[in-house]
Amino acid sequence: MTSTTKVAHRYNGKRNRLDKPELLAPAGNLEKLKFAVHYGADAVYIGGQKYGLRSNADNFSFEEMKEGVEFAKKYGAKVFVATNIYAHNEDIAGLEEYLRELENAGIAAIIAADPIIIETAQRVAPKLEVHLSTQQSTMNWQAVKFWKDEGLPRVVLAREVSMGEIQEIKEHVDIEIEAFIHGAMCSSYSGRCVLSNHFTDRDSNRGGCCQSCRWKYDIYEDDIQMVGMDADKFTMGSKDLCMLESIPDLIDVGVDSFKIEGRMKSLHYVATVVNAYRQAIDSYMADPENYVLKQEWLDDIQKAANRPLNTGFFYDTPGSEDHIYTPEDKAAPYDFAGVVISYNESTGEAVVQQRNHFKPGQEVEFFGPNGTFFKQVVGEIKDEGGNVLDAARHPLQYIVIKTDGPVKPMDMMRKKVR
Amino acid sequence: MATKPELLIDAASLADMERLIAAGANAFVVGESRYGMRLPGEFDLPMIAEAVKLAHLHDVKVYAAVNNVMDNATVDTLPSYIRGLAQAGVDGIIFGDPAVLMVARIEAPGLKLHWNAEMTSTNYATANYWGRRGATRFILARELNMDQVLDAKANTELEVQVQVHGLTNIYHSKRPLVHNYFDHQAKDQPELSDIPIHGKIEDGLYLVETERPDERYPIYEDANGTHIMSSDDLCMIENLHELMEVNIDSFRIEGLLKSIAYNEAVVRAYRAAIDAYYADPEGYEFNEEWLDSIRELQDPSRELSYGFFYKEQVY
Numbered sequence: 001m002t003s004t005t006k007v008a009h010r011y012n013g014k015r016n017r018l019d020k021p022e023l024l025a026p027a028g029n030l031e032k033l034k035f036a037v038h039y040g041a042d043a044v045y046i047g048g049q050k051y052g053l054r055s056n057a058d059n060f061s062f063e064e065m066k067e068g069v070e071f072a073k074k075y076g077a078k079v080f081v082a083t084n085i086y087a088h089n090e091d092i093a094g095l096e097e098y099l100r101e102l103e104n105a106g107i108a109a110i111i112a113a114d115p116i117i118i119e120t121a122q123r124v125a126p127k128l129e130v131h132l133s134t135q136q137s138t139m140n141w142q143a144v145k146f147w148k149d150e151g152l153p154r155v156v157l158a159r160e161v162s163m164g165e166i167q168e169i170k171e172h173v174d175i176e177i178e179a180f181i182h183g184a185m186c187s188s189y190s191g192r193c194v195l196s197n198h199f200t201d202r203d204s205n206r207g208g209c210c211q212s213c214r215w216k217y218d219i220y221e222d223d224i225q226m227v228g229m230d231a232d233k234f235t236m237g238s239k240d241l242c243m244l245e246s247i248p249d250l251i252d253v254g255v256d257s258f259k260i261e262g263r264m265k266s267l268h269y270v271a272t273v274v275n276a277y278r279q280a281i282d283s284y285m286a287d288p289e290n291y292v293l294k295q296e297w298l299d300d301i302q303k304a305a306n307r308p309l310n311t312g313f314f315y316d317t318p319g320s321e322d323h324i325y326t327p328e329d330k331a332a333p334y335d336f337a338g339v340v341i342s343y344n345e346s347t348g349e350a351v352v353q354q355r356n357h358f359k360p361g362q363e364v365e366f367f368g369p370n371g372t373f374f375k376q377v378v379g380e381i382k383d384e385g386g387n388v389l390d391a392a393r394h395p396l397q398y399i400v401i402k403t404d405g406p407v408k409p410m411d412m413m414r415k416k417v418r
Numbered sequence: 419m420a421t422k423p424e425l426l427i428d429a430a431s432l433a434d435m436e437r438l439i440a441a442g443a444n445a446f447v448v449g450e451s452r453y454g455m456r457l458p459g460e461f462d463l464p465m466i467a468e469a470v471k472l473a474h475l476h477d478v479k480v481y482a483a484v485n486n487v488m489d490n491a492t493v494d495t496l497p498s499y500i501r502g503l504a505q506a507g508v509d510g511i512i513f514g515d516p517a518v519l520m521v522a523r524i525e526a527p528g529l530k531l532h533w534n535a536e537m538t539s540t541n542y543a544t545a546n547y548w549g550r551r552g553a554t555r556f557i558l559a560r561e562l563n564m565d566q567v568l569d570a571k572a573n574t575e576l577e578v579q580v581q582v583h584g585l586t587n588i589y590h591s592k593r594p595l596v597h598n599y600f601d602h603q604a605k606d607q608p609e610l611s612d613i614p615i616h617g618k619i620e621d622g623l624y625l626v627e628t629e630r631p632d633e634r635y636p637i638y639e640d641a642n643g644t645h646i647m648s649s650d651d652l653c654m655i656e657n658l659h660e661l662m663e664v665n666i667d668s669f670r671i672e673g674l675l676k677s678i679a680y681n682e683a684v685v686r687a688y689r690a691a692i693d694a695y696y697a698d699p700e701g702y703e704f705n706e707e708w709l710d711s712i713r714e715l716q717d718p719s720r721e722l723s724y725g726f727f728y729k730e731q732v733y
Contacts, residue, residue, distance in 0.1 A: 055733050086540045086541075086544075087540065087543070087544070088540050088541050088562070089541045089542055089569045089570065090566075091541070092541065092543050114538075114540075115548070116543040116544040119547055137487050139487055139489045139490075140488045140489055140490045140492070140515070140517050141493065142516075142517035143515050143516045145520065146520050160487075161489075165490050168490045187591050187593060188589050188590055188591045189487055189590055189591065189643075191537070191538045192537060192590040193537075193588070193589045193590070194537045194588045194589070195589050195646070197726070197731060198588050198649075201732065202731065202732055203561065203731045205537060205538060208731070208733030212627075213589070215627055215628070216627075216628055217625040217626060217627050217628070218625070218626045219623060219637070220625075220634070221621060221622055221623050221624075222622060226623075227607065228607065231606065231607065232602065233628075234599050234625060236591065238593075317593065317594065319601065320597075320598040320599070320601035320602040320605075322593075322598070323598055323602070325599070325602050
């Protein structure tokens with residue numbers, strides 16, 4: 001068990017954090033895992049072939065898990081596996097073997113909601129830590145204490161708790177607290193929604209969620225539609241969470257792990273979001289008194305965002321401005337265009353693997369971990385054989401491009417789309 | 419001869435309780451919205467004591483709903499509330515949050531505990547987990563099919579409670595979604611800000627999804643947030659024998675959003691079916707009149723359905 005937050009009291013009564021919180025990132029596949037770790041995640045969470053809540057995601061085999069664990073180890077990072085379904089009777093068979101395989105693969109922790117999965121893991125795979133999933137919608141210190149007494153080192157709180165409630169929980173119970181700080185949110189209490197079951201016979205609590213909360217509805221009273229036909233329709237759909245501007249508050253109330261949502265999100269999204277939070281956390285911890293939020297971190301987040309952002313329940317109960325009633329503007333203003341494979345210092349040329357169409361004359365940005373960043377206009381591009389190309393149009397093709405500054409392998413290139 | 423299953427319903431008032439007892443109910447869920455969820459009426463501690471007195475006169479049980487998603491402020495008042503429930507003489511409390519279990523262990527060690535985590539109470543192994551920690555009853559999620567229900571009964575020592583009639587909750591948010599939506603609309607249609615819209619349960623609001631024009635999903639707000647309910651009413655009376663054959667311990671009727679006359683008719687019908695079965699299990703035959711008596715009072719816009727009992731769900 002890792003130690004929980006160490007805090008000291010300053011003269012003004014504010015708590016002063018002595019150790020850094022963990023930055024925990026989603027990884028939908030092995031490549032995303034590597035980039036999340038490379039861009040600064042202290043831990044990543046992934047899904048296996050069973051017991052996870054993203055049945056549509058590109059989930060990991062045990063072999064891929066082992067490779068991911070080895071890669072993460074080089075950076076001192078950990079790999080967690082989400083086993084967060086609410087099991088039905090028939091799901092229990094095979095659970096013991098699955099959990100033992102996770103332990104053998106070097107997984108550090110599982111994230112579980114169903115107590116039978118928790119108890120089975122404790123019995124058959126004792127080296128796996130068990131973290132209580134947000135699917136339990138844990139809102140109070142007494143419930144957190146229950147899970148601590150049951151031997152759990154960490155609880156992921158409900159997304160409905162406020163800053164003050166988190167602080168109260170930390171004051172009552174010495175346990176690691178993990179909180180979602182960025183990404184899409186269930187607008188219901190997590191786990192307390194079976195809209196998918198009713199609309200499409202897909203079991204939301206076993207990974208079948210079809211996001212019915214983001215559909216459009218009319219609202220009636222006694223056969224009378226309550227708003228005009230042309231008015232925005234009713235929806236439960238929420239804006240996405242973004243707590244980048246509140247890092248000092250989160251650290252101050254004692255959140256131990258900052259969790260980014262999004263096992264279904266793109267490589268570009270994961271790298272960009274991790275990069276911004278990594279810099280903010282490091283900057284605050286280096287000098288809390290003189291910490292200043294940098295506009296470029298916020299700008300970067302916006303380059304990957306595909307929904308408007310808000311602060312969820314941390315400061316207040318969400319109001320009308322926290323939902324998405326008008327048609328969603330889904331496209332992020334930047335597209336992922338390529339990954340740097342190598343760089344030749346003497347020629348100033350990089351080999352970039354194509355991830356999206358780009359061509360000479362387009363404005364692009366190169367970025368890497370720790371905020372390295374520059375903009376340039378794409379000049380001449382060539383294939384590996386030295387043939388000049390009018391555009392990079394083949395997925396995964398290696399393209400030679402002259403860069404305005406030095407780049408490193410795993411740096412990324414994004415292009416402006418509007 | 420096996421013992422008859424309990425016939426359990428909620429009640430909005432003591433007067434409703436009397437009518438439902440006369441109709442054949444032999445257990446009730448009551449409570450107050452600070453601690454319980456989606457209740458048709460508020461019963462504070464003195465009223466719960468009255469309800470217990472009334473019920474016990476008729477050999478009827480009273481269970482207190484303490485199944486809310488609890489925040490810190492509520493948890494701080496739980497010890498005195500649970501002591502109050504024990505003193506009122508309730509026959510059990512219904513919980514979902516482990517905080518309630520923690521407090522009940524200390525404040526009311528003899529009190530029976532019914533585990534109900536709504537849609538997440540999905541398997542017997544987890545029910546048995548809560549059983550080892552003090553729960554005495556397993557209240558099944560309504561999203562299970564018949565095989566899973568029968569399997570659950572066969573694999574637990576806990577009492578098993580199954581909902582057999584009425585609507586179910588399909589979505590619960592802490593957000594005031596109805597208020598938020600009308601606030602948004604009022605920005606474009608200022609006349610809407612003059613209409614007093616509270617989204618309260620008695621306002622009778624419902625949602626219609628664009629692709630499903632015939633389905634009406636009731637929606638309301640209270641202190642616990644926004645609740646969306648099923649568009650159909652579960653009705654298992656034709657197939658009740660499948661559940662009686664395995665001696666399910668408690669049949670739950672959900673009375674929320676229904677008139678007392680409707681709930682009376684439903685209780686009478688299920689009472690007749692249960693009594694007929696246990697009088698002569700071998701010769702039991704379903705009587706169509708039982709279902710007709712419910713159909714007569716059924717809202718025509720709401721289908722009577724088998725819920726998920728005979729459905730296959732994918733994921």
